[in-house]
Amino acid sequence: MINWKVNLAVLWIGQFFVMAGMTMIMPFLPLYLKELGLQDAQEIATWTGIIFAGNFVTSFLFQPFWGGMADRYGRKVMLLRSGFGMAIVMTTMGFAHAPWVLLVLRLVNGTISGYAPAAVALMSTNTPRDRIGFAMGTLQSGAVAGTILGPLIGGLLAELIGFRYIFYVTGAMLFIATVVTMLLVKEKFNVEEAKKQPKVSVMQGYRDLRPIRQLIALYSITFVIQFSIQSSMPLMALFVEELHGTGELLAFYAGLVGSITGFSNMAAAPLLGKLSDRIGPQRILIFSLAGAAIFFIPQAFVQNVWQLMAARFCLGIFIGGLLPTVNSLIRTYTPVGMESRSYSFNTSALSLGNMLGPVTGGMLSGILNIRQLFLFAAFMLAVNAVWSYRTLMKAPANPSIKPGE
Template sequence: MKPSRLPIFFIVATVAIDAMGIGLIMPVMPDLLREVDGGSLGDAAIWGGILATTFAAMQFLFGPIIGSLSDRHGRKPVLVISLAIMAVNYVLMAVAGTIWLLLLGRIIGGITAATHATAAAYIADVSNPDQKAANFGLIGAGFGIGFVLGPVIGGILAEFGTRAPFWAAAVLAISNAALGWFVLRESVTDATRRAFKWKRANPFGAFKSIGSFPGLGPLLVVYFFFQIANVVYPSIWAFYTLERFAWSPGMIGMSLAIYGISFGLVQGLLVQPSIRRFGHRGTVVLGLGLEAVMLFVIAFVTSGTLLLILIPISALGAVGMPALQGIMSRRVADDAQGELQGVLTSVNSLSAIMAPLVMTRSFAYFTATGAPIYAPGAPFLIASVLMVVSVVIFQMRKRASVA
């Protein structure tokens, strides 16, 4: 299909607005969980891990279903319906007075959080093979732009209470649904429409189906380890910076905004030049290697100012993921792009099921009174080791299979 810049622009805007909703609530999560549960920061971190794992478990179970539904019924209705229900989820979390209502909100949110996967499938639909990696980078740039605005606004809104960002996120989600309904053009045609089958729509059947494409299975393993390592940021960042540097919600939001700007610039401007210079394989290795080094450094930083300086450098590792996605997308048939993105969503979710509990519990353990060593950066050290594992697995593949 001949690529059109206008629908790509709208998809990037959609992802950016969606990311704003996520970024809005991150700065207030430590205070919100302590407000609802009444425990310590370590206890709040553990509950944060439980909520994140619940959210991820729902994504794992429903990601391939929603991806396959978008292959059958189109990207537009899936995006619009998911966003409308997501708005209801934010309202529920805005009024929740118990941890159990927050848990229910995470269940609903996890089921409907298919926007990113469906947006990626849309990009695959309207992109030529050689442009897919760069256009996946644009999605990352849109996500980064949303993260620039979201945490800053969330930090400001936190001055009006821990619930204010959730109301703002609800407004953004319903506005985003309206934007998609009136502006997005359907990219699934009769030629690429695919029948819905449960054997592909359940996560395990989808893995089996996608695994039938030559060389894709090992790449999914690399993607899996990469995602496990990166879960450390949403799981721990707010708790880590509050514990180590006593940052306020506004400062946490500002730090996330710096990362969002850096992330957006890297994925919007550096992915294609990196691929031209190093190739897809070299760009993946470069990105994974940079991530491993920076996670290790962050684990031992003792100065908040130095951490702020390091954030743009750590964002350079973001060049690797679009290149890896491009490699995988080129190995999948045009009528299975939604299925692939659904599987990637399930991989993300599977890693997010496992990682938050490990990351948050290691944080709570190494910051508790009587801990054998005070090490709030322990989760980042774990993530660095996992990133090294992903580099090793990727390098073990034959060059010809990913060229």
């Protein structure tokens, strides 16, 4: 195996553990909040959305800063900083005794996070150009699989060892993944040459990228994707409880419903990434947005847990073609030397969607039920597909900025 394949294998594992650790608490969080003393369903839904989104509030604010640091000092350094930092914070969450403590620690975790954009930037600049689509698809499958399989793992662990010990297990997994990254990942990066470049503030970095209208469009697309997918998550455990009842294995079923898309996603993302290398990532992106919109619709009409699982499994196939193609397109339009900064702005857009989606879903729970939120997500993704077609397929290329080679 040549170095880029070793990097890809190690970073896939790292992405999986990082994203699984960040989402592992989701299936049992409403149940855990009941254990901490909350009883009102509306209050539980609101706290669930706020705690889950807290990580993404500070991540949204700090990602561009860490992206600029990565462009100056290297992406591997940012991987290690983020990985070890999150391992410590995640372990500390096991000592929380009130909802506000979990919220504060999630805010801290978002401040020091940055593993995902650093991994994407490192792969995009250390992979042969004709294999970038495959690499981005495979790498993203690790991140999305972690995001979606995390709830399943969390649900299983909740049944086996209880809620609090899950945080200790997660911290240990993050620590091990970061040690493996430190030992095996290789990066071609000239630190001395990068330090010679003038220091650029976050706002100046954004102003430098703003004239590339395709990048701004891609950031908007990322936000809508995440907002649509995450808006129903705070209510998912309660929806499973409505379909299944309050019997045994409720936490397990809640985790399985949140995770089932991960199985199809892991298989589909590398295949769609390889296909994007042949026919273009723009076409794969539009196809995947349309497919995701279609398979949100049947979720609004399911009558049992197994029907919900089937619909979400099909949804996962199309999720596998979303963020990987966005990342491939960002690499295409980003000037050389600004890769980490460009990806960090996209991560901020992703974090903003992850932040506002659950919060909005939780706040709307008193007005809309989860079935109506599924239809709302389908509508947003369909509109996003039309927007992508008009901005990426029909709009002329920007003649003033040469895309990164």
